[in-house]
Amino acid sequence: MCTYLTEKIGISGSAKGASGWFTVTDASVYFDHPVHAPYGHTLNIDFLAPEQGPSARVAVELSAESARALAKAIGAVLDSAPPGLE
């Protein structure tokens, strides 16, 4: 099915796409059909710069299991970083 289930957040940072690095301002997180990954549904993240058009996008498609592992790893790394660095 096409879930359309989406979380949109504002972000601050950079991503490297087909034409090099660019500043990203938005991210979409959704669980839906992948374009490329060999699964029926994947956890997809788009890092976006909408002002630069639809092609300013860095996309990942992860199995549900690997997406949960990634989320856990991100939390763990941030939690263990020395105070004052954020």
Added chain:
Amino acid sequence: MYDAILAESIMITGHGGDSIEAYSARPMQPGPFGGVVVIHHMPGYDEQTKEIARTFAVHGYNAVVPNLYWREAPGASPDDAAAVARAAGGVPDERLVGDVAGAVAYLKGLSSSNGKVGTIGYCSGGRQSFLAAVSLPLDAAVDCYGAFVVGTPPEGMPLKVGPLVDKTPDLSCPLLGLFGAEDKYPSPEHVAELEAALKAAGKTYEFHTYEGAGHAFFSVNRPAYRPEAAMDGWQKIFAFYGKYLAA
């Protein structure tokens, strides 16, 4: 036998008089040929959908695929365009009907047209094929596993569509439905509800549900592909269009 086809990107007039991109595939013979509007799936106006249009042309139909995401992302790659469109909640129903009407007008305007046009759609396009057939005068429609013809999206899903089953009495043409028994949207119960509505309205329809197949079993580049269901499905489609579009 002469079997050349011409396949090319063109511009057609869609909803609201907007000029939108489309992919046209047609036999290079005088005709007369029936026409097919191919409505792409949610992942977009992609290579595999264009291949479907070429397959119709090889089999003696003029086919056109309107790029439903052209307005959001002109010239973008299909996956980037689909990402923009899905983030916006999908294509508005009114706009879809206008774009399909434009595609129908394009097909009927071809010198090789026999004046008959049908639709076919996959995934979200399956629902949109049904939507077009209850909104426009058509000669045949094919719904391949369209979700939310019956039923509503679960709570919390920002998909901006409602059920269409109440519009079944407005169906303007025979309907072919191809479904997977393992699909959840539409589930076999959804398909049964649509069938009951078609019966109650006295409509001509033909439904086939394939065991061992789920959603998107026609998608040749995805793990959901089920060759047996897809090959039989193609035969059903050509028999159906042969009866209602080619004659």
